[in-house]
Amino acid sequence: MKIKVDLSRSGSGYGYEILIGSDIINPKPKGEITDILNSVGLRGRAFVITSKTVSDLYGSLITHFFENAGINPVTIILPDGENTKSKKYLFHIYDELINGKAERRDFIIAFGGGVVGDLAGFAAATYLRGINFIQMPTTLLADVDSSVGGKTGINHSKGKNLIGAFYQPKVVLIDTGLLKSLDARELANGFAEVIKYGVVLDSKFFSYLENNCDRVLSYDESALAYVIERSCAIKADIVSEDEKEAGIRSVLNFGHSMGHAVEALYNYENIKHGEAISIGMIFATMLSKKIGLCTDETVTRVKNLIEKSGLPVKIPEFTAEQYVNAMKLDKKVSEKQIKFVLIEDIGNYKLKKLDFGFIHDFIFDICTKTVNR
Ligand SMILES: NC(=O)c1ccc[n+]([C@@H]2O[C@H](COP(=O)([O-])OP(=O)(O)OC[C@H]3O[C@@H](n4cnc5c(N)ncnc54)[C@H](O)[C@@H]3O)[C@@H](O)[C@H]2O)c1
Ligand SMILES: [Zn+2]
Structure with a gap:
């Protein structure tokens, strides 16, 4: 299933697709992932930003997903929880990108719930004045809301989401199969x-x-x-x-x-x-x-x-x-x-x-x- 976000209607002049399926990150024939990435102009190195829980569950699958496209991704694992959407972890991501010599042509993958999506999206919006990124949401809330629409940002001690940017992903890849491991309270939350x-x-x-x-x-x-x-x-x-x-x-x-x-x-x-x-x-x-x-x-x-x-x-x-x-x-x-x-x-x-x-x-x-x- 494909849905188009067509931002030319609101004056931004470009759009992107939301791909929804039940086994998007499962092993695929070589070439299929490359086609998806090439079709949206992503050819550099991949920096996967994720949370501890998601990494424990799906870390090897996501690595394999990119290896199928001939990319050896760098993974940045952050603690779970809303407190991670902060200046501290934003700068931790910058440090990792700089240490990994991330360049303009490289891209970020936000692989997690809304916390990872907002934070990784904001890192992508600001690192080197903006590098490409993909949303790969893993919670129902992120599938239906935070991964679409380009609101990115972090919290400040004086309030939530006070610092941020509108910055759109190149593509949103929603794998509904990942929701099986989500607990009932998180599912209802979304x-x-x-x-x-x-x-x-x-x-x-x-x-x-x-x-x-x-x-x-x-x-x-x-x-x-x-x-x-x-x-x-x-x-x-x-x-x-x-x-x-x-x-x-x-x-x-x-x-x-x-x-x-x-x-x-x-x-x-x-x-x-x-x-x-x-x-x-x-x-x-x-x-x-x-x-x-x-x-x-x-x-x-x-x-x-x-x-x-x-x-x-x-x-x-x-x-x-x-x-x-x-x-x-x-x-x-x-x-x-x-x-x-x-x-x-x-x-x-x-x-x-x-x-x-x-x-x-x-x-x-x-x-x-x-x-x-
Ligand atoms: N940008 C937007 O438009 C927008 C919209 C709504 C909400 N948000 C933001 O989203 C955040 C909340 O997102 P959330 O509800 O996804 O919470 P979250 O990102 O904190 O995820 C909830 C928990 O579920 C775990 N988890 C994630 N995927 C899992 C999976 N597949 N299986 C098992 N566990 C999994 C996470 O590690 C975390 O511990 C808030 O910061 C909110 O401000 C942003
Ligand atoms: Zn909301």
């Missing part, structure tokens, strides 16, 4: 972003998820392949239109204003991104209902699918002040107002600026009444 695409942009897809979430979450190969394909197609379409989030790309932030606040209030510990945005999606849907955009039935459908997927539905017990203050730290808000992605119905979004005073009172209201019944 599934939250899949639900997001359905809620905001595609009601038919949302119905499919309602009927098939059990299959996806029990690692059914064809159901997983379908949700990855559909999610990538939706994201590719949005990114093709608006690469740098000047407009429509912001709809992909559905559930993220509240979700980011939840993550920050937890100090980014003990809660995963997909879990936080699940709470955020329920909040945004309830907010949509509150201002008369959608019905109670829509709120129930969103909440039921999230609950059925084993994701959290209760708004954690912080105060309305804490939530509003956390939302105000977001890069994209003004002092008095916040632009919310809301929905009129499943598959129909609406962007609206709302006063923080109104948000505060609504959180106060639901936290003392409805949500945590």
